[in-house]
Amino acid sequence: MSRIKEAFGRGKAFIPFLTCGDPDLETTLELCKAIEDAGADLIELGIPFSDPIAEGPVIQKASLRALSGGVTTDKIFDLVDKVRKTVRLPLLFMTYANVVFSYGTERFVKTATEIGIDGLILPDVPFEEKGDFEPICKMYGIDLISFIAPTSLERISIIAQEAAGFIYCISSLGVTGMRDKINSDIDKMIGLVRKSTTVPTAIGFGVSTPEQAAKLAEKSDGVIVGSAIVKLIEQYGRDAVPYVFNYAKKMKLAITK
């Protein structure tokens, strides 16, 4: 069983997202430790891309901050190598197809595996295009995460049948970013997944408050939080670590009932 799937065995999973190198790589390292200490179950590490089409303004800006700070894929590999010395949680890279493709997909996946990455999330690679990436991920033993969205409908069963690690359920139409209300029929989405696979589900896009997280965790196996954390980092910069720690603790508590 993959380390990712295993992480869901410990109860409802809390999965925070960080943009690597925002505000700098040293802070990202500290944030990873703090998040683990706060009780997170997996960590999504964003490798910033210049043109992230699935992101709302908060993560777009974080990506640009990191890139203008001089962050590169190689520097992020070095960071993860350091993170792995203390952090034991499963780690996933979340980035865009071109970052992986331009590095050389096999070279990217091989290096990622060597430094202890467990999974890869590529929001611009749908089921139809996973052939460019999935066979290589399988060869090196990391999970390429599959997405389902409120528009997926009859696609859900074919996607779910081939999913590995966990299934990333997009809560709402649109891009990442905090939302007051999540209106989609999550129960129906998850119900369709459940008919096809036992792979765990995690809901992301728009989750920011403990109340939302608690509600979504009842419907699924885990909750992914990105923009709300990145916003704290935007606000507090290098001093963000205790704020993110407290927030993560609150969120984990909310989904553990």
Add this chain to the structure above:
Amino acid sequence: MSKGRFGTYGGQYIPETLMNAVIELEQAYEHYKNDEQYNRELTSLFNNYVGRPTLLYFAARLTKDLGGAKIYLKREDLNHTGSHKINNVLGQSLLAKKMGKTRIIAETGAGQHGVATATAAALMDMECEIFMGAEDTRRQALNVYKMRLLGATVHPVSSGTATLKDAVSETMREWTNRIADTHYVLGSVMGPHPFPTIVRDLQAVISKEIKEQMLEREGRLPNAVIACVGGGSNAIGAFHHFINDKSVRLIGCEAAGRGIGTFDTAATISTGKIGIFHGMKSYFCQDEYGQIAPVYSISAGLDYPGIGPEHAYLHDIGRAEYVAITDEEAVSAFEYLSRIEGIIPAIESAHAIAYVLKLAPKLDKDKIIVINVSGRGDKDCAAVARFRGEEISDE
């Protein structure tokens, strides 16, 4: 491999949220492209609203002055709204209407595609929202006004570099936000399948007409067809019906900006490498880590870091040639065509003309060249004046 490939290029690299939308679009297109009623309506719009067929004009003074091959101009600048963009926009908007969509959204660079889309929305009584880089809304204030006049809402995009690529990204984001009633009218032969095919088919009317007109006038095919390439829609339109005629050279002219040896360039084939972006696998201007490069050209319509997947394929198999033209060369060609033929071309089209200034004198007088004049140059006069150190203003 997935659908919509030209060799290994193309594909559908988009968020899952949009997948059913492009599948629905593909199915609708496969149906309507053979639907008699759809084709009748579109042809009627082309003939009675756009002004098709456009002229194939023999440029006698230009030919004489260059002293080589005979040069014809395909006058897409004479289309309603002033460029080839309307061919694609009317086809897609009519399709969207048949699909039951009530709202169309689009990106625009210089504003030509935005104005064309706003025009179609007015004509077909649809809601219309245009996304345009904040930089470009300042540079092309007149087109912003036109879009508003036509009833569209214009959203300035300030993310990223605030130019065309960011406008495309933002329009894709908006599409994921509201899909059920909305069609994204993509402006070039790019993006995820089926867009490169739909836009190509709609622009192919250009080469269909060139071929008929050329056979009627000269009784034979041209030796070369030359067009500017941003995403590549006017070029593919001008090439399409000649692709199997191996004797016809197909030449695409990219924007070199300040030169392909500088960072201020948008010449994708000359300076880019293969990548995956905006839904497609193709060539892109990018750094060694795959970050998309900020691009530059005096021409806002060619100021895009990628090229359509069919061009990438035609380049690889050697069926089409791609050359890079600098700002300076394009501006000189813009001025030259204006004086010698009394035709002010779009600065985009001037890139194709610039190449002909180099090529035509080297060819024999019995050779024939067709230049696709993709648009008219009114929109560019202020920028060209500024390039020459002159400020012009209506105030």
